[in-house]
Amino acid sequence: MPDTAEPKNEFRKDFLLNRWVIIAANRGRRPEDYVHSQRSEKKEGICFFCPGNEHLTPPEISRREVNGKWAIRNFPNKFYAVSLDFPNAYGTHEVIVESSDHTNHLSDIPEAQMKMLLEVYAERIEASRKNPNLKYALIFKNQGHTAGASLGHTHTQMITMAHVPNIVRLERDANKEYTQNSGKCGYCEMMNVERERVIWEDDKVFCFAPYASRFSFEHWIMPKRHVGCISKMDSGELGSLAKCMKTVLGKLDKMLDYPPYNFALHIDPFNATTQFYHFHIEVMPRLNITAGFELGAEIYINPMPPEKAAKALRD
Amino acid sequence: MPDTAEPKNEFRKDFLLNRWVIIAANRGRRPEDYVHSQRSEKKEGICFFCPGNEHLTPPEISRREVNGKWAIRNFPNKFYAVSLDFPNAYGTHEVIVESSDHTNHLSDIPEAQMKMLLEVYAERIEASRKNPNLKYALIFKNQGHTAGASLGHTHTQMITMAHVPNIVRLERDANKEYTQNSGKCGYCEMMNVERERVIWEDDKVFCFAPYASRFSFEHWIMPKRHVGCISKMDSGELGSLAKCMKTVLGKLDKMLDYPPYNFALHIDPFNATTQFYHFHIEVMPRLNITAGFELGAEIYINPMPPEKAAKALRD
Numbered sequence: 001m002p003d004t005a006e007p008k009n010e011f012r013k014d015f016l017l018n019r020w021v022i023i024a025a026n027r028g029r030r031p032e033d034y035v036h037s038q039r040s041e042k043k044e045g046i047c048f049f050c051p052g053n054e055h056l057t058p059p060e061i062s063r064r065e066v067n068g069k070w071a072i073r074n075f076p077n078k079f080y081a082v083s084l085d086f087p088n089a090y091g092t093h094e095v096i097v098e099s100s101d102h103t104n105h106l107s108d109i110p111e112a113q114m115k116m117l118l119e120v121y122a123e124r125i126e127a128s129r130k131n132p133n134l135k136y137a138l139i140f141k142n143q144g145h146t147a148g149a150s151l152g153h154t155h156t157q158m159i160t161m162a163h164v165p166n167i168v169r170l171e172r173d174a175n176k177e178y179t180q181n182s183g184k185c186g187y188c189e190m191m192n193v194e195r196e197r198v199i200w201e202d203d204k205v206f207c208f209a210p211y212a213s214r215f216s217f218e219h220w221i222m223p224k225r226h227v228g229c230i231s232k233m234d235s236g237e238l239g240s241l242a243k244c245m246k247t248v249l250g251k252l253d254k255m256l257d258y259p260p261y262n263f264a265l266h267i268d269p270f271n272a273t274t275q276f277y278h279f280h281i282e283v284m285p286r287l288n289i290t291a292g293f294e295l296g297a298e299i300y301i302n303p304m305p306p307e308k309a310a311k312a313l314r315d
Numbered sequence: 316m317p318d319t320a321e322p323k324n325e326f327r328k329d330f331l332l333n334r335w336v337i338i339a340a341n342r343g344r345r346p347e348d349y350v351h352s353q354r355s356e357k358k359e360g361i362c363f364f365c366p367g368n369e370h371l372t373p374p375e376i377s378r379r380e381v382n383g384k385w386a387i388r389n390f391p392n393k394f395y396a397v398s399l400d401f402p403n404a405y406g407t408h409e410v411i412v413e414s415s416d417h418t419n420h421l422s423d424i425p426e427a428q429m430k431m432l433l434e435v436y437a438e439r440i441e442a443s444r445k446n447p448n449l450k451y452a453l454i455f456k457n458q459g460h461t462a463g464a465s466l467g468h469t470h471t472q473m474i475t476m477a478h479v480p481n482i483v484r485l486e487r488d489a490n491k492e493y494t495q496n497s498g499k500c501g502y503c504e505m506m507n508v509e510r511e512r513v514i515w516e517d518d519k520v521f522c523f524a525p526y527a528s529r530f531s532f533e534h535w536i537m538p539k540r541h542v543g544c545i546s547k548m549d550s551g552e553l554g555s556l557a558k559c560m561k562t563v564l565g566k567l568d569k570m571l572d573y574p575p576y577n578f579a580l581h582i583d584p585f586n587a588t589t590q591f592y593h594f595h596i597e598v599m600p601r602l603n604i605t606a607g608f609e610l611g612a613e614i615y616i617n618p619m620p621p622e623k624a625a626k627a628l629r630d
Contacts, residue, residue: 009396020481081616088323147607163335262606266611289463292455292578297453298480298481
């Protein structure tokens with residue numbers, strides 16, 4: 001009876017949010033079917049992010065040097081979505097170039113430089129927090145053109161705003177309710193309930209494919225200690241986080257040949273006075289097309305069961 | 316002072332939902348900059364949806380004929396996301412082929428056939444409603460490969476499920492609250508507040524670019540009469556809806572050379588006993604990439620102000 005052996009699809013709900021997905025196990029594709037090469041294009045013409053072209057970017061905000069040359073550079077985004085001059089879209093928009101080498105992807109930079117990059121993230125968040133009109137900083141990365149990268153040279157962006165995004169409020173409210181009901185943080189609890197889908201961990205950092213993954217090979221990374229922001233992690237924790245990102249993004253890049261992906265840092269709102277938030281990074285490979293069903297129902301169809309995704313990224 | 320003349324971006328909130336967008340007017344692109352040709356590819360090999368290949372699809376559910384030949388055909392989707400055999404992803408998944416002609420786009424079919432198609436939508440919803448285990452039917456279209464169409468031959472899909480999508484509940488709850496506070500349906504009220512962004516209207520149907528459009532050239536179409544579902548529209552209203560869709564999709568296709576888009580019908584839940592919902596169709600052209608900011612903040616950046624989009628689709 002071959003029919004009964006067919007994997008059955010299932011609706012799954014996020015551990016905290018009222019957010020649903022369909023895990024379409026019946027599509028039965030193997031991890032290697034998802035190879036989706038989007039290596040950074042070879043440089044054509046002038047790259048604004050390359051050494052020698054520093055004068056072509058807006059004035060530098062900060063840099064990190066290695067052996068007397070910059071390794072990481074941070075400046076305002078020339079093509080800003082928000083601005084301190086926009087009364088109704090108030091905020092700042094920055095770029096953080098992750099490497100001076102145009103051909104590097106993020107997973108190619110040394111672990112020590114990955115840690116330096118995470119320190120820059122923390123520093124830029126803390127600098128933004130000093131402006132009392134700003135309520136949030138979103139740090140995100142677009143890797144590959146189908147994930148929205150308009151320049152091939154590897155970089156992260158930060159957009160700050162006078163507004164806490166709904167999704168962050170929803171996460172915080174759901175976790176507050178979970179904590180008040182159970183006495184435990186919901187994200188801390190995921191480190192117990194998600195054991196079947198662990199990808200990487202040490203004593204400080206945990207990485208897993210969430211039970212209700214929206215994207216094929218989606219994974220979340222979080223500190224084991226209950227902290228609301230990357231800027232509250234200590235040096236040892238940032239070292240573990242750097243090691244985790246280098247390892248897991250490296251595995252993703254190797255397995256799928258540098259696929260398109262986005263990631264976003266979920267930090268607590270600037271004005272949060274009590275701590276019902278747990279910092280985490282959501283890494284979202286862009287291997288499936290978000291189509292009419294996803295936009296109409298706001299339910300993602302994910303053909304790659306996270307159990308299989310975790311195994312592939314772990315082994 | 317050229318700086319003060321620069322268009323200023325702004326955050327905008329949806330009329331009913333707590334959903335925000337950034338209208339990035341500073342990008343200053345003209346409608347013709349959005350041309351994004353994704354005409355149906357010429358047929359290569361066998362098209363399962365073409366006349367002569369009816370035996371290659373699952374058994375037909377219904378058809379509409381014109382001059383003794385089928386013009387519209389409806390059958391189960393061979394690549395189903397849900398099934399009556401999946402206990403945890405219970406539902407049905409159907410295809411509605413909109414034309415027998417492989418080279419037609421939806422806007423190319425005659426107005427009378429468009430009306431026939433809308434009647435098929437209504438009929439399939441009503442048939443689904445008879446199964447007491449089903450709670451919702453989502454009718455949606457993927458046009459163009461970047462909008463998720465895997466086959467070029469123009470078609471619509473329907474997915475029914477034992478579950479009301481969150482977004483529909485959120486819309487209904489928000490409209491219930493609006494109605495209880497103001498004595499008026501929020502969607503009926505949009506027909507007054509959105510006058511600046513009208514695209515098409517007659518005495519029965521209204522089409523506009525919403526104030527907080529997430530997508531460039533996004534537009535919503537709704538009956539002027541307060542009804543919760545397409546199946547409650549009468550023949551004259553369906554005629555107006557067909558005329559509106561033929562006109563506005565035709566304008567979109569002509570202006571942007573058959574761009575990728577999705578649409579979704581927002582109907583009331585099957586089990587709704589009181590009427591706090593207003594049927595509408597959301598048409599979402601896929602001209603911008605949803606990137607890390609959109610996924611991380613759930614705030615869309617839309618570079619095409621809906622006032623400009625409405626003017627371009629209207630004139």
